[in-house]
Amino acid sequence: MRSKIAIAALAAAGLAVLSTACSSGNGFGSSSASSTPAATANKSTLTLMFGSSGTAETAAVQQAAKAFTKQSGIPVQVIPASNLTQQVAQGFSGGTPPNVFYLDPLTFQNYAKDGVLDAYPSSLSNAGGFASALTQAFTYKSTFTCEPKDASTLALYVNAADWQQAGLGAPPANWSQLEADAKKLTTGSRTGLTIDQTHSGIDEFFYQNGGTVTNAAGTTVELDSAQNVAALTYLKGMLTQGIMKFPSQLGAGFSGQAFGENKAAMDIIGNWENGELQADYPGVKCKVYPLPAGPGGTQATLSFTNCWGVPKQQSNLAGAVEFVKFLTTSQQEMTFAKAFGVIPSLTTAQAQYEQTYPQYATFVQELSYAHPDIAIAGSTQALSAFDSALQQLASGNPASILKTAQQNLQAVVNQGA
Amino acid sequence: MTVLVRPEGPRNPPAAGGAGARRPLVTARTREAAAGWLMSAPVIVLLLVFLVAPIAMAAWVSVSDWNGIGSPFASGVHAVGGQNYQALLTQPGLPQQQLGESLRNTMYYVIIVVPVQTALALGLALIVSRKRLTGRGFFRTAYYFPSITSSVAVSILFLYLFGTAGVVNAIVGHLGGQGPNWFDDPNGVLHIILSGLGVTTAPGPLASHGFLGVSWWDWLAGPSVAMVAIIALAIWTTSGTFMLIFLPAIYAIPADLTEAAIMDGANAWQRFRRVTLPMLRPALFLVLTLGLFATWQVFDQIYLMSQGNPAGTTLTPAFLSYVTSFQDQQWGQGAAIAFILFALIVVLTIAQRLIVSDRRAGGAS
Amino acid sequence: MRPSAQKRRRLAGRTLLYLALVLFAVIYIYPFLLDIGTAFKTETDAAAHPLSPLPQHWVLTAFSELAQQDFARWLANSVVVAVFVTLGRILFDSMAGYALARLRFRGRSGLFAAIIAVMAVPGVVLLIPTFLVLKQLNLFNTYPGMILPLMTDAAGVFIMRQFFLTVPPAIEEAARIDGAGIFRTYWSVVLPMARPALITLMILSFQGSWNNFSMILVAHSSPSLDTLTTGVGRLVSGQLGAGSQYPLQLAAALAMTIPVAVVFFVFQKYIMRTGEGAVKE
Numbered sequence A: 001m002r003s004k005i006a007i008a009a010l011a012a013a014g015l016a017v018l019s020t021a022c023s024s025g026n027g028f029g030s031s032s033a034s035s036t037p038a039a040t041a042n043k044s045t046l047t048l049m050f051g052s053s054g055t056a057e058t059a060a061v062q063q064a065a066k067a068f069t070k071q072s073g074i075p076v077q078v079i080p081a082s083n084l085t086q087q088v089a090q091g092f093s094g095g096t097p098p099n100v101f102y103l104d105p106l107t108f109q110n111y112a113k114d115g116v117l118d119a120y121p122s123s124l125s126n127a128g129g130f131a132s133a134l135t136q137a138f139t140y141k142s143t144f145t146c147e148p149k150d151a152s153t154l155a156l157y158v159n160a161a162d163w164q165q166a167g168l169g170a171p172p173a174n175w176s177q178l179e180a181d182a183k184k185l186t187t188g189s190r191t192g193l194t195i196d197q198t199h200s201g202i203d204e205f206f207y208q209n210g211g212t213v214t215n216a217a218g219t220t221v222e223l224d225s226a227q228n229v230a231a232l233t234y235l236k237g238m239l240t241q242g243i244m245k246f247p248s249q250l251g252a253g254f255s256g257q258a259f260g261e262n263k264a265a266m267d268i269i270g271n272w273e274n275g276e277l278q279a280d281y282p283g284v285k286c287k288v289y290p291l292p293a294g295p296g297g298t299q300a301t302l303s304f305t306n307c308w309g310v311p312k313q314q315s316n317l318a319g320a321v322e323f324v325k326f327l328t329t330s331q332q333e334m335t336f337a338k339a340f341g342v343i344p345s346l347t348t349a350q351a352q353y354e355q356t357y358p359q360y361a362t363f364v365q366e367l368s369y370a371h372p373d374i375a376i377a378g379s380t381q382a383l384s385a386f387d388s389a390l391q392q393l394a395s396g397n398p399a400s401i402l403k404t405a406q407q408n409l410q411a412v413v414n415q416g417a
Numbered sequence B: 001m002t003v004l005v006r007p008e009g010p011r012n013p014p015a016a017g018g019a020g021a022r023r024p025l026v027t028a029r030t031r032e033a034a035a036g037w038l039m040s041a042p043v044i045v046l047l048l049v050f051l052v053a054p055i056a057m058a059a060w061v062s063v064s065d066w067n068g069i070g071s072p073f074a075s076g077v078h079a080v081g082g083q084n085y086q087a088l089l090t091q092p093g094l095p096q097q098q099l100g101e102s103l104r105n106t107m108y109y110v111i112i113v114v115p116v117q118t119a120l121a122l123g124l125a126l127i128v129s130r131k132r133l134t135g136r137g138f139f140r141t142a143y144y145f146p147s148i149t150s151s152v153a154v155s156i157l158f159l160y161l162f163g164t165a166g167v168v169n170a171i172v173g174h175l176g177g178q179g180p181n182w183f184d185d186p187n188g189v190l191h192i193i194l195s196g197l198g199v200t201t202a203p204g205p206l207a208s209h210g211f212l213g214v215s216w217w218d219w220l221a222g223p224s225v226a227m228v229a230i231i232a233l234a235i236w237t238t239s240g241t242f243m244l245i246f247l248p249a250i251y252a253i254p255a256d257l258t259e260a261a262i263m264d265g266a267n268a269w270q271r272f273r274r275v276t277l278p279m280l281r282p283a284l285f286l287v288l289t290l291g292l293f294a295t296w297q298v299f300d301q302i303y304l305m306s307q308g309n310p311a312g313t314t315l316t317p318a319f320l321s322y323v324t325s326f327q328d329q330q331w332g333q334g335a336a337i338a339f340i341l342f343a344l345i346v347v348l349t350i351a352q353r354l355i356v357s358d359r360r361a362g363g364a365s
Numbered sequence C: 001m002r003p004s005a006q007k008r009r010r011l012a013g014r015t016l017l018y019l020a021l022v023l024f025a026v027i028y029i030y031p032f033l034l035d036i037g038t039a040f041k042t043e044t045d046a047a048a049h050p051l052s053p054l055p056q057h058w059v060l061t062a063f064s065e066l067a068q069q070d071f072a073r074w075l076a077n078s079v080v081v082a083v084f085v086t087l088g089r090i091l092f093d094s095m096a097g098y099a100l101a102r103l104r105f106r107g108r109s110g111l112f113a114a115i116i117a118v119m120a121v122p123g124v125v126l127l128i129p130t131f132l133v134l135k136q137l138n139l140f141n142t143y144p145g146m147i148l149p150l151m152t153d154a155a156g157v158f159i160m161r162q163f164f165l166t167v168p169p170a171i172e173e174a175a176r177i178d179g180a181g182i183f184r185t186y187w188s189v190v191l192p193m194a195r196p197a198l199i200t201l202m203i204l205s206f207q208g209s210w211n212n213f214s215m216i217l218v219a220h221s222s223p224s225l226d227t228l229t230t231g232v233g234r235l236v237s238g239q240l241g242a243g244s245q246y247p248l249q250l251a252a253a254l255a256m257t258i259p260v261a262v263v264f265f266v267f268q269k270y271i272m273r274t275g276e277g278a279v280k281e
Helices: A002-023 A055-072 A084-093 A105-114 A125-129 A132-137 A160-165 A175-185 A199-208 A226-241 A255-260 A273-280 A317-327 A330-340 A347-356 A358-369 A380-391 A398-416 B022-062 B083-089 B094-128 B136-148 B151-161 B167-174 B189-196 B204-208 B225-251 B255-263 B268-279 B281-295 B300-306 B317-327 B331-362 C003-039 C043-048 C061-068 C071-102 C108-119 C123-136 C143-151 C154-165 C169-177 C182-193 C195-210 C214-219 C228-236 C246-266 C268-276
Strands: A046-050 A076-080 A100-103 A148-159 A191-195 A264-270 A286-289 A301-309 A370-372
Touching: A046 A055, A046 A084, A046 A317, A055 A076, A055 A273, A055 A317, A055 A330, A084 A100, A084 A105, A084 B317, A100 A105, A100 A317, A105 A301, A132 A148, A132 A301, A132 A370, A148 A160, A148 A330, A148 A358, A160 A286, A175 A191, A175 A226, A175 A264, A191 A255, A199 A226, A199 A264, A199 A301, A199 A370, A199 A380, A226 A398, A255 A264, A255 A273, A264 A273, A273 A330, A286 A358, A301 A358, A317 A330, A330 A347, A347 A358, A358 A370, A380 A398, A380 B094, B022 B331, B022 C071, B022 C108, B022 C123, B022 C143, B022 C154, B022 C182, B083 B094, B083 B331, B094 B136, B094 B225, B094 B281, B094 B317, B094 B331, B094 C003, B136 B225, B136 C003, B136 C246, B151 B167, B151 B225, B151 B300, B151 C003, B151 C228, B151 C246, B189 B225, B225 B281, B225 B300, B225 C003, B255 B268, B268 B281, B281 B331, B300 B317, B300 C214, B300 C228, B317 B331, B317 C123, B331 C123, C003 C246, C043 C246, C061 C071, C061 C246, C071 C108, C071 C143, C071 C154, C071 C182, C071 C195, C071 C228, C071 C246, C108 C154, C123 C143, C123 C214, C143 C214, C154 C195, C169 C182, C182 C195, C195 C246, C195 C268, C214 C228, C228 C246, C246 C268
Parallel strands: A046 A076, A046 A100, A191 A264, A301 A370
Antiparallel strands: A100 A301, A148 A264, A148 A286, A148 A301
């Protein structure tokens, strides 16, 4: 009967669609195969995806890309991401990751474990020229997998005009002085101090008070300690007094914006703020001081770094590696440092940086007592829950915040072990 | 409808290629069947490929350990049974807690949005359908206009309206109060009311026991202040659409029925209760069903405005599913959350139909 | 009741009615006025005078900033997606709707039941699944990948079927008598009669695809494929949305709403008429 034939034809057509789909590319039962990358770079466009700290960084990265294209003839598309981790993850899932992207230590752990990164440092001659702490952050199972691009530490930014107006002299050297200074600097229209309301803006207080986040081996989470509770209590006290406010309370997206708009007189933020101030808030005169020490005299800060991630399976592996080689020269790193204030990752460039910018020597000096930010594989959700709780510190209970975060992070560590 | 038996005659053309009277019947029928399937074919293919196949794939992913790289059917991906569902429903931990929070938040969202938008839509339809109204077209357009804009544009509008120094707070300021930091305030509205009445901390048993990782005290928190802003957005946006559903139903009420009620001495409120409302029951039913169906799926606004913040009080299952998969690369868990949501919506819709049709069968109509 | 008292009651009632109408109209329209006004304000003006829809100084900074974003590309992509989805839906849904309404074939009721069942699937549940299928078919980050999932529409089939059921069979019979085949009957005779239903379907499809955010979001990751919704969405959420750049965001919201508003006002009577039935105004 014709109708039966019609049904059969339809079914066949449907099956044909699905099976051609299966046989092309990522088919049923086959892992995503791709041809081995060419030994020499082809001229296909490279995509560089990154999370920008502001207009200064975006402009600097675009200029570097243009310079590389001029030198090598390989076009580069620069993509500032609104959610870098998510967009890179989407790229990997869709089979089209960016050729080069900013990779932070935490996400690095995830991708290294999945085995999707190309361990290109072994093929580059400058692999030995990086500060060891930075190299460690990007080494997985003894393989140096990703070259660090820069380093940043948290320091205390102070609005020079407000400081003078309040009649203050030397920078705060410890917690009680920080509190006193914040009180003096708080007026009706601006608050004394602002910090970022996440673990990346708060954890340094733990270290300053003699506490820690994990043990040395990284196998036990030690957030729930008396020292850390005391640190959070100290911060909560300043919040309740109104002498410290989080950026969202000041109507700003991050603490640097609040500081630039003089909604806060002091800001604890990293050296990437230099570029932000240069580009968007040129009128602000500021001074940079090392972070005050804890009650026991311990100095501590947090260090941040990113590396140039290069996926193994991509459209132009050799070209990507060549691009990274271009980006990790002393000259290029100094250009970035000048543009948006990060500290170079190459030791040679670091020395140059200290000489060229004595006013930012603080950041380099702080590297000696800086602790890396939390980087436990698979901890994104737990950390964002921690951040949510920290955001409510003013009305929250420090002990229970830390206890919950400890439980959640320990569960992640146990899972990964 | 084609006539099945056509007598041979001068009016009708002789059947093509057939000898007896029976043959043309068979040919016409099969041609019709083939045409029917062919014309339905594109829709069928699209539904198979973009509805049936995706759900099947997601079902597989939800019981697998796929990490997002490569194909979910590759050889390195293993079945893990109900592990993902366990982590979400029975195992205490962060995934269960976040699912519980998302369900709680959405529950309050639905409980508030559906009745208010239904009542508002009905109210607007009633006043816009009054006889001899000048500017009827203008008012109708005004109330419906927000519904045609995209969720992105409206989210931007409401982020602006409810900003810390925004329009709503300016109005509150003019009225003498001080508006909250809307999108930063995680305090539940019920908790705020209770603390106004003197109950500031959780009573013992409510705090120590819970469901899905959220204590009973937190289940009773009500929507957070941030969620209230999003609730306002939902009501503002969709009441116009539902107004358009009520309008023809209102116009369909026979005029003599209303006149008879007036003759009997019924006042406006009695007319509404005894005449209008019963006649609107089908439309009401439709609006409630559509409302329930849509509110449980809220995603766009959360993604654009709050991303679940502050403190997870604007998390919804749809957004949680997205973030778990696309951001944290926990694809199995994300797919599992999507199916849990699917099941929940199906159950609620069936329950709602049973409840309302029960009332219909029981009461006079 | 004495006539004057009755008249006064009625006047009071009327006044209350119009007050209510105007109050609600303000609530529904004022945010759009603010949108238009703030798009022409400076950032400080927007922060200082949130209630006023009139800028202190009319500036075009927000729009020039918007132009620096990839606005033209977003617009082009939105147009491509909306046009193809609308055309596809009109074509396929009307064919299937006609087949379900007028053609007899075995399995027709089963197919119709399946279509109804499909309408019960919540769209949001399909986000991850659609991504998985697009990836498997190598359609991720392609235009077909953004268009085809949106073309999948059971409600449109339902609407068209409902309409075709109301077409008098005599018309088709006449066409058959004249020798027209099934498809010819459908295409040249019945379909032109379906103009109101087709226009409704066209408006719903255009609106649905132009305004769609979540499906487009999961169908691509490359910024060159962003439509207005996902492109502007980037301005709002995530890192690029940090900070309060209200005039820029509101200018973007304004610009992306204009096409839909134009379509709405042009075809308004169809939208409103479907809601009103046969009542003349």
